[in-house]
Amino acid sequence: MTAGRRSGKPAVVVPATTVPSTVATLRSLGRLGIKTVVVSEMDTSQAFASKYCDEVVSTADPHEDLLAYRDDLLDVAARDDVRTIVPVREVDAYVLSRYRSSFEPDVSLPVPDMDSLERVHDRLLLAEAAEAAGVPVPETQRPDDVEDWSRDLLAKSRYNLLTATYDDSLAPGECETSDLIEHLEPGSVMAPDSLRDRHRVEPIVQEFVSADDEFMVAALYDSGDPLAVFQHRQVRGTRYTGSGGAYRESVSIPELEAVATDLLDHLEWHGLACLEYLRDEDTGEFVLAEINPRMWQSLSSTVAMGADFPRYYWQQATDRADEIDPSYDVGVGCHWLKGELLHALSLFRFDSPHVERPGSAETLRDIAVSTYRHPRFDYLSLDDPGPFLQDCSTLLAELPAVPDLQVWRNRPPWARAVPRLPFRRR
Incomplete structure (x- = not known):
């Protein structure tokens, strides 16, 4: 600079x-x-x-x-x-x-170089890196390489983001992404072309991990060295089948931190990383789901729990990384209220052959109890009410745009249609 x-x-x-x-x-x-x-x-x-x-x-x-x-x-x-x-x-x-x-x-x-970024954007390369680092990862294959379709399997995009750097069939200004995760019926042999058509990008097939809990590890690294590491347990996602967090509680589990930092150390990581983990209900191992090289959906809760990653990122970018205090509070809960609503609605909108649907009454009770015990929220703030009010104004337009297939090449469909609150372009 x-x-x-x-x-x-x-x-x-x-x-x-x-x-x-x-x-x-x-x-x-x-x-x-x-x-x-x-x-x-x-x-x-x-x-x-x-x-x-x-x-x-x-x-x-x-x-x-x-x-x-x-x-x-x-x-x-x-x-x-x-x-x-x-x-x-x-x-x-x-x-x-x-x-x-x-x-x-x-x-x-403070961002990774392209070689490192490709190893996390490409889920096949990420699985190879995890195996090389000696940390648990689901078996991950191309559809053509799957021999046993009788197991519990998932299908999802090979790439977090597909660009011309990874696929020369795309023009330099093009990119593709797919949020679709399919829970495949055991015994259903999936034709690779059929999977590609549904995902719109090259898919992978991954072993389904039967998990008793989900976790996130957030980290900020400087050329292979950790500056800050944070953990939370995802109590509820925006879908009961698994997705971004709606309600989370901060935790500190040495074994979880170890598998995350072992992988990031192996990658010689630089910058932000959000690692998602499943705890295998049979082995107790923390199994990697994916890495996102950016700020994460639940960032508001991370800050509310005492881990101020935007501040850490600013300190690193302005040559003041030595001022970072990575401590945070354990046992703190935080909600994304719209995410809680989406979680409740997912009970009626989605099916999975691998994940048992929870009862609606039990789910609503759990949401109410946790909201009472932990009244912290991603958008809702008396100090800054505008984002919450705008979030509410988009809700009715957004809900119909959350079908089983979430693939948005352009901005989300509701972004063009919903009312906006007045603001100043300063």
């Missing part, structure tokens, strides 16, 4: 997304007096309604033109006040790593 030319109030660039991580970043850094610049291709975002959103800059939609989005980010990065850019989506992580040399004359970016 160019030194000696900075003046005025320092600024951070935060892309907008449809989950709470952008708002969590704005609140954390805004309270430190850092100017926040939200970049977005959307007309509506919960982030725009936050009092900690100082400025909004419109960008190209990265899922329609990745290179145009890169160029828009480069324009913002070239401003004298901007110090760094926070990756909150897979596409942000890719653009910042792939074109880091273009950004680094202007901003500091």
